[in-house]
Amino acid sequence: MDIHFLGTGSAYPGSERDNTSICFSNDGYHVLVDVSGNPCRKLKQLQVDLRELDAVVFTHFHIDHIYGLPSLLWGMWLEDRRKPLRILCDKRNERKLQEWLSTMEADQWPIAFAVEIETFDGDEEKELLSGGGMTFSCFKALHSVPTVGLEVRCAGRVLVYSSDSEISARIGEYDHINMLIHEATSARKVAGNHSSLVEIVEKYDVERIGKIVLVHLSDGEPYEEEVEKLGTSKVIIGEDLMTQHM
Ligand SMILES: [Zn+2]
């Protein structure tokens, strides 16, 4: 499985990072998790065909995670996409999503592909979709609005993505995680609704995790300094347009 990082920044404007958005690809199946700035350009740079993207999953409806959707759909239309696009969101956000699509008049574009909205209850653990040998499930994250973290299983391996969240006991329950993608809005500061790098390595059993990739990063935070102190190559500071394999 390839994990493409379209953006790795927090909600604060970053000089080097776009807001966090990640595309999971395996065997020609592609799932985009959250949609931040200029998604079409980023997907092209990462060599994911706009006509082939299978689904979009929204972890929550904070602006930094959703605002690229109009541009994504517009680009898909211009690329003459035909395949239906699944968009999955928490049932509490369905009305907002429908209203947004109607505000952008997506139903009036001579659009040749169907947009299929599917909802889930983000307070429940549930399998959301599967394809290309990947299976996506959600669990409740600890954030200020309804938010899900994701578990992605592929070829006997498990990846966990925290989305925006405080340190979560649910994530700590795994016996083994091959790759943990975790938000680290700060390096050291403890702030409600988010996590810091220091908390991640202190509160989870790092021995049980193969690799930790940090996303949702803020400018001016001493991540490098903290990673250096750890003396491990296990913790990776996310960068826009990088691809990881699992
Ligand atoms: Zn965010």
Ligand SMILES: [Zn+2]
């Ligand atoms: Zn958020």
